[in-house]
Amino acid sequence: xxxxxxxxxxxxxxxxxxxxxxxxxxxxxxxxxxxxxxxxxxxxxxxxxxxxxxxxxxxxxxxxxxxxxxxxxxxxxxxxxxxxxxxxxxxxxxxxxxxxxxxxxxxxxxxxxxxxxxxxxxxxxxxxxxxxxxxxxxxxxxxxx
Numbered sequence: 212x213x214x215x216x217x218x219x220x221x222x223x224x225x226x227x228x229x230x231x232x233x234x235x236x237x238x239x240x241x242x243x244x245x246x247x248x249x250x251x252x253x254x255x256x257x258x259x260x261x262x263x264x265x266x267x268x269x270x271x272x273x274x275x276x277x278x279x280x281x282x283x284x285x286x287x288x289x290x291x292x293x294x295x296x297x298x299x300x301x302x303x304x305x306x307x308x309x310x311x312x313x314x315x316x317x318x319x320x321x322x323x324x325x326x327x328x329x330x331x332x333x334x335x336x337x338x339x340x341x342x343x344x345x346x347x348x349x350x351x352x353x354x355x356x
Contacts, residue, residue, distance in 0.1 A: 213252045215273045217274045217276070217277045218235060219264060219278065219281075221259045221282070222258070223298035225298055229280070229281065235253065235255050259281075268316070276317070278320075278321040279321070279324060279327075280323040282298065283322065283330070284300060284325075288303070289301050310337040313337070321343075324344060325344055328345040331343030
């Protein structure tokens with residue numbers, strides 16, 4: 212059985228562009244070079260809206276890992292996209308409620324976004340492990356991460 216990773220990408224058009232496709236390509240390349248790469252499936256979803264997040268997490272019981280890659284704000288929000296492609300903030304409280312409503316479907320959450328440590332801490336009440344950046348990071352560091 213493969214470990215399934217839901218890769219949520221959000222790159223709002225009103226913010227600096229991120230190398231999210233490069234990030235997925237680098238992750239896939241690293242996985243293929245590893246001993247366990249064939250046991251992990253990454254399922255990317257581009258231009259993720261908050262409603263997409265809810266739908267994607269609720270439609271499938273098999274997500275072991277949920278990874279968000281995009282922008283974060285100093286107000287402890289992840290920045291998804293709205294219907295026009297602009298940034299749409301999602302608060303850490305909303306993320307905490309969402310992960311709480313899932314039961315224990317997802318086991319790990321990775322928030323590859325600036326200032327996402329508090330979001331990670333908030334969702335650990337409902338999942339086994341979460342990782343978030345404590346401050347701003349550059350695009351190259353985010354891809355390596």
